[in-house]
Amino acid sequence: MARAVKKSSKKTPSGKGVKTSGAAVQTRIDQEARGVYERIQRRQKPQMKLPIRSLSNVRYRPTPGYFQLKGKNKIRTLTVGTVKTFAQTLKMLAMSKVLIGQGKHSTKREAYYQAYNWGEAAFAAQEESDTVMDDVEAMLGVNREKLHFRADEHGGEVAGELIVIDRDRRTRERIEIDCTRFGSGAYSVPTIVEDLQFRTKAKFILAVETKGMFERLVEEDFFGEWHCILVSMGGVPSRACRRFIRRLADERNIPVYVFTDGDPYGYFNIYRTLKVGSGNAAHLNEYFCVPQARFLGVTPDDIVKYELPTHPLKDVDIKRANDAMRNDPFIQHYKKWQSAIKKMLTMGVRVEQQALAKHGLEFVAKTYLPDKLKDKSAFLP
Amino acid sequence: MARAVKKSSKKTPSGKGVKTSGAAVQTRIDQEARGVYERIQRRQKPQMKLPIRSLSNVRYRPTPGYFQLKGKNKIRTLTVGTVKTFAQTLKMLAMSKVLIGQGKHSTKREAYYQAYNWGEAAFAAQEESDTVMDDVEAMLGVNREKLHFRADEHGGEVAGELIVIDRDRRTRERIEIDCTRFGSGAYSVPTIVEDLQFRTKAKFILAVETKGMFERLVEEDFFGEWHCILVSMGGVPSRACRRFIRRLADERNIPVYVFTDGDPYGYFNIYRTLKVGSGNAAHLNEYFCVPQARFLGVTPDDIVKYELPTHPLKDVDIKRANDAMRNDPFIQHYKKWQSAIKKMLTMGVRVEQQALAKHGLEFVAKTYLPDKLKDKSAFLP
Numbered sequence: 001m002a003r004a005v006k007k008s009s010k011k012t013p014s015g016k017g018v019k020t021s022g023a024a025v026q027t028r029i030d031q032e033a034r035g036v037y038e039r040i041q042r043r044q045k046p047q048m049k050l051p052i053r054s055l056s057n058v059r060y061r062p063t064p065g066y067f068q069l070k071g072k073n074k075i076r077t078l079t080v081g082t083v084k085t086f087a088q089t090l091k092m093l094a095m096s097k098v099l100i101g102q103g104k105h106s107t108k109r110e111a112y113y114q115a116y117n118w119g120e121a122a123f124a125a126q127e128e129s130d131t132v133m134d135d136v137e138a139m140l141g142v143n144r145e146k147l148h149f150r151a152d153e154h155g156g157e158v159a160g161e162l163i164v165i166d167r168d169r170r171t172r173e174r175i176e177i178d179c180t181r182f183g184s185g186a187y188s189v190p191t192i193v194e195d196l197q198f199r200t201k202a203k204f205i206l207a208v209e210t211k212g213m214f215e216r217l218v219e220e221d222f223f224g225e226w227h228c229i230l231v232s233m234g235g236v237p238s239r240a241c242r243r244f245i246r247r248l249a250d251e252r253n254i255p256v257y258v259f260t261d262g263d264p265y266g267y268f269n270i271y272r273t274l275k276v277g278s279g280n281a282a283h284l285n286e287y288f289c290v291p292q293a294r295f296l297g298v299t300p301d302d303i304v305k306y307e308l309p310t311h312p313l314k315d316v317d318i319k320r321a322n323d324a325m326r327n328d329p330f331i332q333h334y335k336k337w338q339s340a341i342k343k344m345l346t347m348g349v350r351v352e353q354q355a356l357a358k359h360g361l362e363f364v365a366k367t368y369l370p371d372k373l374k375d376k377s378a379f380l381p
Numbered sequence: 382m383a384r385a386v387k388k389s390s391k392k393t394p395s396g397k398g399v400k401t402s403g404a405a406v407q408t409r410i411d412q413e414a415r416g417v418y419e420r421i422q423r424r425q426k427p428q429m430k431l432p433i434r435s436l437s438n439v440r441y442r443p444t445p446g447y448f449q450l451k452g453k454n455k456i457r458t459l460t461v462g463t464v465k466t467f468a469q470t471l472k473m474l475a476m477s478k479v480l481i482g483q484g485k486h487s488t489k490r491e492a493y494y495q496a497y498n499w500g501e502a503a504f505a506a507q508e509e510s511d512t513v514m515d516d517v518e519a520m521l522g523v524n525r526e527k528l529h530f531r532a533d534e535h536g537g538e539v540a541g542e543l544i545v546i547d548r549d550r551r552t553r554e555r556i557e558i559d560c561t562r563f564g565s566g567a568y569s570v571p572t573i574v575e576d577l578q579f580r581t582k583a584k585f586i587l588a589v590e591t592k593g594m595f596e597r598l599v600e601e602d603f604f605g606e607w608h609c610i611l612v613s614m615g616g617v618p619s620r621a622c623r624r625f626i627r628r629l630a631d632e633r634n635i636p637v638y639v640f641t642d643g644d645p646y647g648y649f650n651i652y653r654t655l656k657v658g659s660g661n662a663a664h665l666n667e668y669f670c671v672p673q674a675r676f677l678g679v680t681p682d683d684i685v686k687y688e689l690p691t692h693p694l695k696d697v698d699i700k701r702a703n704d705a706m707r708n709d710p711f712i713q714h715y716k717k718w719q720s721a722i723k724k725m726l727t728m729g730v731r732v733e734q735q736a737l738a739k740h741g742l743e744f745v746a747k748t749y750l751p752d753k754l755k756d757k758s759a760f761l762p
Binding site: 151154 | 487563567571600601605
């Protein structure tokens with residue numbers, strides 16, 4: 001316990017204006033519980049206030065640079081109908097407080113099974129406990145990871161000019177992880193990155209869609225030549241991966257360039273999610289978006305310039321692109337993205353990042369990326 | 382070139398009886414090409430011999446311990462109908478020889494795009510080039526990785542008492558990667574593990590199904606207390622992950638214990654695939670299976686003993702279990718597996734590894750696994 005308090009009292013810098021130590025989260029939990037307790041003491045019905053989580057309650061502005069809640073809330077009052085959820089929410093808050101005190105983390109699934117001992121407040125299925133966890137997260141306005149809950153997901157892989165600073169589980173000794181020293185392998189990002197620290201002189205972070213391209217760039221010694229940090233997102237980046245890039249970029253003030261396939265999935269599901277977040281998790285974008293991200297490629301223009309092999313757009317691609325043009329506040333804000341998407345739709349084709357291999361395996365590292373990095377102002381916003 | 386030859390002439394120990402250096406693979410490629418060339422010189426139709434890849438051409442014996450081809454072959458002769466595939470196969474062999482010479486690796490997708498420059502022999506889709514690659518692999522009797530082709534897949538994550546020895550891409554300097562020094566993170570296994578070497582005094586390898594459980598065991602300092610190596614397979618283990626465990630277990634003579642959910646997916650898709658391989662890739666099981674693997678849990682008996690929360694078997698679970706009882710040579714060979722599966726079907730339930738959290742987060746590391754490790758003879762074969 002003493003150890004955990006010591007740990008959480010250490011200043012852990014995180015996203016701008018988001019310095020929430022373990023002790024501060026415990027205090028927030030105490031406040032919520034006290035609010036409920038005091039209303040009961042005053043013989044009033046206890047209640048909890050939660051933000052409404054949907055695209056209709058979201059706005060986009062270039063500053064701060066992510067989807068934000070407009071501020072609509074719902075109030076959950078204790079009634080016969082809500083008594084079980086109410087109890088579960090309070091128990092979940094208590095579980096989080098204990099975890100923070102112990103310096104331990106629980107997966108969402110472990111939380112569900114731990115709740116087997118809650119008697120009548122036990123969950124019927126994990127979906128129920130996940131929903132209550134989302135509520136707690138939104139209610140406290142801190143991300144789940146700070147409540148010491150984590151998902152069972154990949155955090156991405158890292159190689160390049162970066163030292164990650166962590167602690168040994170047993171000795172609490174400081175550990176320095178040198179991401180240039182993994183040969184053909186990589187550093188696997190843990191699901192909780194809140195307490196990691198960083199040392200680096202890297203000039204930029206290059207976040208790539210596929211592990212295949214990541215290993216290509218490692219094999220070509222791209223990070224050694226360009227003094228950068230490579231991150232493999234493995235498709236749509238997980239929360240851990242997005243949070244890792246965000247904290248690293250914020251704290252060391254490093255630009256972030258994104259390199260995906262040239263298709264709606266790469267543009268919206270990967271890049272847009274990384275940069276500004278998503279609608280249904282708007283209460284979290286503050287922590288998980290990377291507003292400083294810029295889109296390097298592959299762009300529709302690249303297809304022409306580099307004579308790249310393409311595939312026809314699928315119906316789902318066309319639908320996704322049209323939806324984004326009509327409904328996505330981020331795309332609507334940027335003329336350059338609208339032009340790029342119109343061009344893609346006119347050409348009727350998509351392109352994979354590995355299509356660059358048509359010109360030889362080393363082409364991406366020796367020609368394409370160096371070309372691009374010469375004129376960063378041409379990156380899409 | 383000189384560097385690559387030097388590298389490949391270095392003895393790289395691998396699976397038993399499977400010592401195939403880069404130079405040896407190049408020689409095999411030359412032999413195949415010469416066979417074709419000489420038949421043409423003799424004015425005969427050139428041909429290639431390929432093993433038939435299906436369950437009907439497979440047998441299981443406890444020694445060597447993996448599904449083996451029974452030896453049926455098909456002959457592909459050059460005709461008007463096969464001319465394109467024939468040319469593609471020869472070009473693919475040539476690409477592999479160049480890659481080995483350069484010390485580079487190509488993803489399957491990059492290989493497809495590189496073949497854009499083959500004129501009439503270019504592939505219409507990646508499925509075509511993948512099939513030709515499978516043919517080349519089966520024909521030469523070496524795994525794709527030794528031909529310097531790789532998939533775009535996860536290799537699994539590792540933490541524990543292991544030093545992985547690799548080389549720096551730029552300097553070729555020897556790199557030692559200490560897998561006890563990753564804090565809350567892990568070592569991410571690359572897709573090609575053929576040239577890795579290992580140093581360890583670990584008592585066993587514990588291969589776990591989920592990253593969530595892996596992080597639980599890291600957080601509980603399980604590997605420090607039990608002097609073992611933890612591997613997160615992330616579901617069904619990829620080829621890279623299986624090959625990594627196999628090479629490590631063979632070379633350092635370490636037992637392998639497997640810890641998955643207690644359901645047909647965990648028993649067959651994960652454990653059985655890891656241990657003996659699969660039917661449709663029987664020509665590769667020699668390299669990718671881990672015959673020394675034993676199944677630690679979660680077993681149907683554990684559900685009763687530890688009073689674990691369960692879920693009803695789904696229809697797909699029941700079908701998979703019945704299919705295995707009827708058709709799987711591995712299950713048919715082991716009475717203990719048949720009893721376990723019958724017990725599961727009678728109980729009608731499955732169990733997740735994280736269900737152990739019902740007894741507290743640390744239960745798995747402090748009680749369940751230590752209990753199990755006291756009596757390894759009770760592990761399922």
